[in-house]
Amino acid sequence: xxxxxxxxxxxxxxxxxxxxxxxxxxxxxxxxxxxxxxxxxxxxxxxxxxxxxxxxxxxxxxxxxxxxxxxxxxxxxxxxxxxxxxxxxxxxxxxxxxxxxxxxxxxxxxxxxxxxxxxxxxxxxxxxxxxxxxxxxxxxxxxxxxxxxxxxxxxxxxxxxxxxxxxxxxxxxxxxxxxxxxxxxxxxxxxxxxxxxxxxxxxxxxxxxxxxxxxxxxxxxxxxxxxxxxxxxxxxxxxxxxxxxxxxxxxxxxxxxxxxxxxxxxxxxxxxxxxxxx
Numbered sequence: 001x002x003x004x005x006x007x008x009x010x011x012x013x014x015x016x017x018x019x020x021x022x023x024x025x026x027x028x029x030x031x032x033x034x035x036x037x038x039x040x041x042x043x044x045x046x047x048x049x050x051x052x053x054x055x056x057x058x059x060x061x062x063x064x065x066x067x068x069x070x071x072x073x074x075x076x077x078x079x080x081x082x083x084x085x086x087x088x089x090x091x092x093x094x095x096x097x098x099x100x101x102x103x104x105x106x107x108x109x110x111x112x113x114x115x116x117x118x119x120x121x122x123x124x125x126x127x128x129x130x131x132x133x134x135x136x137x138x139x140x141x142x143x144x145x146x147x148x149x150x151x152x153x154x155x156x157x158x159x160x161x162x163x164x165x166x167x168x169x170x171x172x173x174x175x176x177x178x179x180x181x182x183x184x185x186x187x188x189x190x191x192x193x194x195x196x197x198x199x200x201x202x203x204x205x206x207x208x209x210x211x212x213x214x215x216x217x218x219x220x221x222x223x224x225x226x227x228x229x230x231x232x233x234x235x236x237x238x239x240x241x242x243x244x245x246x247x248x249x250x251x252x253x254x255x256x257x258x259x260x261x262x263x264x265x266x267x268x269x270x271x272x273x274x275x276x277x278x
Contacts, residue, residue: 001057006077012057013078014049017042020278021084022114022270024049025075027093029066029202032056034193036092038259040267045274048087050078052098054199064201068122072101079109088274090114093231093256097122100209100239103216112219112277114270117231117256120239121208126230131155133229137175151175162198169194176256178227183261190260213242220246221273225254225261247273 003012014033022045026033033049033056041047051058053074054066061070075098079087088111091099096118103113119126134155138148154171157164170191174180220243224236233250240248249269254261 003057004078004081006053006074009053009061010057010059011053011074011078012051014051015046016049017045017047019045020111020274021046021048021082021087022274023075023079023087023089025052025071025089025091025095025098026050026055027091027095027117028052028055028196029071029094030055030196030198032193032195032197034195035190036095036259037193038267038270040259040263041270044267044271048078048082050075052095054202055197056195060197060199060201062201064199064203065205066199066202067205068097068101068207069105071098072105075102076106076109079106086111086278088112088114088277090116090270091118092116093118094122096231097207100213100216101207103218103220104209104212107216107218110218112221112273114221114223114273115236115239116223116258117225117228117236118222118239119231119235120210120213120242121235123206123208129232129235130230133232134175137227137229147174147180162196165196165198166194169196175229177261178225178253178255179261187260210238210242213239214244216243216246219273219277221269222246222248223251223258223266223269224248225251225256225258227255230256 026036096115099113141148159165222240240246251258259266
């Protein structure tokens, strides 16, 4: 683990692999980075996994301002600290929001962005769309299926502390995969990596850059699983359609975690893009 201080806040990060530098920003916000460890990519790239502020070993923000713009500013400081002229930034889920914002605010730090199951907005509209998709997921399940009741109840719960939020995440987990039953046996060790930091001072942030996507001038690869309910294909297509020259890759056998459901296809897509822009 490495760290630096940014305006009095500790920022931790981890480096694995060799090759062109790919900075990885996890989702959440608040989810710890190990769920997004990508050993298949480490064979080809230098993967720098950041622990964003308010996550894991990194410090909390005293003012509770965890805006997407603030996260992007920490990415900028980390790239400068690494001494790299430019990096590829891969952001997953909420980290994808950060990748988009970094491309708007700090394009000179980027060789390109990989928006992995991300979107161009955050707020009530995201939640409403996700709930509709979750209802569609339940409708595809067999009648009386206990998983259906489990995920719907988890979505409706209002967890407060860390343990409550982890419980909700575990109960929701089947909906994050296209075929959870097929992959469940391979998730035992991965499931142990899931953790979250809860900052009670975290402020609610709304974010919408759909009207600014045309300003992005760095190469962009947009990745999405066809069965992703929370950052779905239609939002990925909206994102890719708004960024000039963006490439869209839809994983036909994945939900929110293509790096687990289709690891080889995911590796090939990311490594091919990074090599093309570095």
